[in-house]
Amino acid sequence: MTANAITNALTIDVEDYFQVSAFAPHIARDEWDSKECRVERNVARILELLDHAQVKATFFTLGWIAERYPQLIRRIVQEGHELASHGYGHERASDQNWDSFFTDVNLAKILLEDLTGVEVRGYRAPSFSIGKDNQWAFDCLLKAGYRYSSSIYPIAHDHYGMPDAPRFAYEARPGLLEIPVTTLRLLGRNFPSSGGGYFRLLPYALSRWMLRRVNQGDGEAGIFYFHPWEIDVDQPRVKGVGAKTRFRHYVNIDRVEGRLKRLLDDFKWGRMDDVFLRRKIAQPQARAALA
Numbered sequence: 001m002t003a004n005a006i007t008n009a010l011t012i013d014v015e016d017y018f019q020v021s022a023f024a025p026h027i028a029r030d031e032w033d034s035k036e037c038r039v040e041r042n043v044a045r046i047l048e049l050l051d052h053a054q055v056k057a058t059f060f061t062l063g064w065i066a067e068r069y070p071q072l073i074r075r076i077v078q079e080g081h082e083l084a085s086h087g088y089g090h091e092r093a094s095d096q097n098w099d100s101f102f103t104d105v106n107l108a109k110i111l112l113e114d115l116t117g118v119e120v121r122g123y124r125a126p127s128f129s130i131g132k133d134n135q136w137a138f139d140c141l142l143k144a145g146y147r148y149s150s151s152i153y154p155i156a157h158d159h160y161g162m163p164d165a166p167r168f169a170y171e172a173r174p175g176l177l178e179i180p181v182t183t184l185r186l187l188g189r190n191f192p193s194s195g196g197g198y199f200r201l202l203p204y205a206l207s208r209w210m211l212r213r214v215n216q217g218d219g220e221a222g223i224f225y226f227h228p229w230e231i232d233v234d235q236p237r238v239k240g241v242g243a244k245t246r247f248r249h250y251v252n253i254d255r256v257e258g259r260l261k262r263l264l265d266d267f268k269w270g271r272m273d274d275v276f277l278r279r280k281i282a283q284p285q286a287r288a289a290l291a
Contacts, residue, residue, distance in 0.1 A: 006215045008222040009179075009276065010057040010269040011084075011150070012046060013124060014039065014065055017229040019090045021127045022245045023238050029089070032064070038235055040069050042228035047079060049257070053264040056080050058272040060124040060150075063088035063108035070115050077116045082271040084122035085109050085146070092129035093137045093151070102140040109144055122272055124225075125151035128181060131162040138172045148177040148277065150223060154190050155183055163190055168220050169276055179276050182222040184210045195224040200252040204259045208266055215267075221275050224263065231257045 016039040018027045027035070043059075050057055059076050061083060066073045077083050087093075088108040093101055105123060112120045123146045130137045130151040141149055149172065154165040165180055167190065172178035183190035192198045193210035214222045229235055233254050241249075 005268040006221050007268045007270045007275055008211065008224060009272045010055060011223060011225045011272060012057060012059045013086055013225060013227050014043060014059050014061040015086065015090055015227060016065070017232065017235045019062070020249065021090070021092060022249065023241065026238055026240050036236060037068070038232055039065055039228050040072050042232050043072055045231060046228060047075065049260060049264070051079065055264055055269045056271050057269065058082040058084050058122060060084045060086040060122070061112060062086045062090055063111045064090070066112055066115055073112065073115050077118055082122070082273050083112055083116055083118060083120055084124065084272065085112060085120050086124055087126060090126045092127050093125040094129040094131065094134055098136055098140060101137055102143065105140060106144040109146065121147040121277070123149050123151065128153040138176055138178070142173050142176045146176065148179055148272070150179045150181065150272065152178055152180045154180050155192050177276065179223065179272065181225065182211070182214055184213055194222060195226050197248050199226065199259065200230065200256060204262060211267065226256070
């Protein structure tokens with residue numbers, strides 16, 4: 001890592017394995033409280049890794065998790081990380097209407113702020129579920145008092161994505177930034193280069209190369225994201241899921257922690273608010289032209 005390296009944003013989506021959207025057909029929401037909850041130990045391990053690397057990050061946290069593990073949420077803040085919202089109950093924005101979505105994001109923000117006494121400025125939709133058909137979600141976020149969202153993934157995917165969206169941060173509404181998850185533009189197409197399942201599937205060297213291309217070629221900060229369950233080799237296996245879902249969820253889980261240690265060393269990292277809220281952001285039309 002060079003001395004003048006761009007600071008990228010490291011983010012963690014705080015949810016447990018049984019709350020993953022792909023498992024929704026197999027695990028009913030009213031069964032969550034009966035499941036073995038492993039998020040506390042996994043987040044504690046992540047905090048240890050970040051402390052060792054002297055890195056601060058942003059934790060997009062479910063209100064459902066915060067209600068059950070308030071001390072863990074307070075620890076995140078006490079250790080200097082940014083606390084942000086992942087909504088209350090991990091419901092996709094695209095599956096809700098205006099009223100239910102506003103209720104969800106507003107409740108999560110109030111709950112997280114009451115627990116910690118700090119302002120919650122950021123939000124990330126479960127499964128990056130804000131897209132071209134539900135831009136009204138930005139109005140809900142603005143009304144609830146958020147200052148930024150990181151809810152759009154500018155790729156084509158079978159579960160989410162808005163490939164024609166700007167690739168970098170833009171003002172979605174006056175006073176509200178959308179900071180899309182990082183992609184690499186290559187051969188006229190956006191390629192995912194920001195973590196998640198792709199980080200587990202692709203060789204580490206390729207993931208590192210793509211993020212470096214964004215930093216050096218585009219001159220932009222990137223966003224990396226992962227989930228606490230992605231470092232949990234011993235998590236319970238969900239029965240009855242299809243081969244595609246099973247592969248996506250479990251592939252290379254045993255390699256993630258080692259790769260994360262390399263990633264923390266290979267790049268300079270910071271919180272979302274520190275990386276993006278202090279910058280001058282282009283208007284949507286200008287961003288679209290640049291992307």
